[in-house]
Amino acid sequence: MRLARVADRFGLVAGDRYTSLAALGIHDHDARTNTLFDDWEGFRTSVDGLDESEVLARSEPLRPESLQQPVGYPRQxxxxxxxxxxxxxxxxxxxxxxxxxxxxxxxxxxxxxxxxxxxxxxxxxxxxxxxxxxxxxxxxxxxxxxxxxxxxxxxxxxxxxxxxxxxxxxxxxxxxxxxxxxxxxxxxxxxxxxxxxxxxxxxxxxxxxxxxxxxxxxxxxxxxxxxxxxxxxxxxxxxxxxxxxxxxxxxxxxxxxxxxxxxxxxxxxxxxxxxxxxxxxxxx
Known part of the structure; x- marks a missing residue:
């Protein structure tokens, strides 16, 4: 999995395409707080169960200049x-x-x-x-x-x-x-x-x-x-x-x-x- 952060939200990356978690019906975490990582194993289970064709169908072109740090502001x-x-x-x-x-x-x-x-x-x-x-x-x-x-x-x-x-x-x-x-x-x-x-x-x-x-x-x-x-x-x-x-x-x-x-x-x-x-x- 490749995880990206755009406009303070997480999404998945495949090649030059980006699919937001919200578009996939996965809890749309506010990436500034990194709450997604608090249940990392649960998140991985959700992603592993996705259909690849559905992810691609809901994707959009990835603009490299829109990428933010993949982790918001870590505690340490x-x-x-x-x-x-x-x-x-x-x-x-x-x-x-x-x-x-x-x-x-x-x-x-x-x-x-x-x-x-x-x-x-x-x-x-x-x-x-x-x-x-x-x-x-x-x-x-x-x-x-x-x-x-x-x-x-x-x-x-x-x-x-x-x-x-x-x-x-x-x-x-x-x-x-x-x-x-x-x-x-x-x-x-x-x-x-x-x-x-x-x-x-x-x-x-x-x-x-x-x-x-x-x-x-x-x-x-x-x-x-x-x-x-x-x-x-x-x-x-x-x-x-x-x-x-x-x-x-x-x-x-x-x-x-x-x-x-x-x-x-x-x-x-x-x-x-x-x-x-x-x-x-x-x-x-």
Whole structure:
């Protein structure tokens, strides 16, 4: 299943067609509150019982510019630092022994076609696979990790390195939570749609230049491990997001260092999920 959000409502996507849940007689959830995820298993049962021809008959052309983030404003956003070995190496850091988790704040979330507003001249890019939690809970066993996942989407963990570098300690949460610093989209894709959800090509382009290219199989801590580790300390809630970390190629690790500039175009791509394109503007 591919789930999209248009005009603050959820719908299903097939190719270049979109069918709203309301048109299918399924409870028309207000996607700003993410109540659909509170009974994710019940929702999946409703969708799995649909007739494909009926879905197509009630569909309409999908306009990519109308897409919003596939999850409204989640209760919690977790993000991972140094979760690819090549990124740890470029940062001059050791490969961590356990997941390094920090928060991003929900007010930073935007959709796949919204503009990115640069808060300084030191904003960096980080393409990431993003997990959307379906069945929440506390102390979820690693063996049940994928069972807690509603779907996957693409994210950019944009980072103001100027704030992050403040002394005496790295300052992650505020540096990575500016307005527009958490683009996600274009769809929520359920794991069963993907041939191997543990191994997806991931890429970021800046102004047409490929700056990051890897596979999610290179994650140090994979999705089930992250679900287990985070839920061992914090209760996961339906609709929460987990930014799983970024591969090598971020601007702050290049020589000379390179950051996003006004009018820059960021393209984020993950195999089987799709792509997002964001244009940057300076803060007024």
């Amino acid at each position: 956003i977790f993000a991972l630092a140094l979760n690819y070995a090549d990124h740890a190496a470029e940062a001059g850091a050791e490969v961590p022994e356990y997941p390094l988790v920090f928060p991003k704040y929900p007010s930073s979330v935007i959709g796949p076609a919204d503009g990115v507003v640069l808060g300084s001249n030191r904003v960096d890019w980080e393409v990431e696979l993003v997990v959307v939690v379906g069945r929440g809970g506390f102390a979820i066993p690693e063996a049940e990790g994928w069972g807690a996942v509603a779907g996957l989407t693409i994210g950019q963990d944009l980072s103001d390195r100027r704030i992050q570098a403040r002394k005496p300690l790295p300052h992650f949460a505020l540096a990575k939570s500016g307005p527009t610093y958490a683009p996600v989209g274009p769809y929520l894709v359920t794991p069963d749609e993907l041939e191997n959800p543990d191994d997806l090509a991931i890429r970021c382009e800046i102004n047409g230049e490929v700056v990051q290219s890897s596979r999610t199989s290179q994650l140090i801590f994979d999705v089930p491990r992250l679900v287990a580790e985070i839920s061992s300390a914090v209760r996961l809630e339906p609709g929460d997001l987990i930014f799983t970390g970024t591969p090598a190629g971020v601007g702050a690790s290049q020589q000379p260092r390179r950051y996003l500039e006004p009018d820059a175009e960021i393209v984020s791509v993950i195999e089987g999920i799709g792509s997002m394109t964001h244009h940057c503007t300076p803060r007024a």
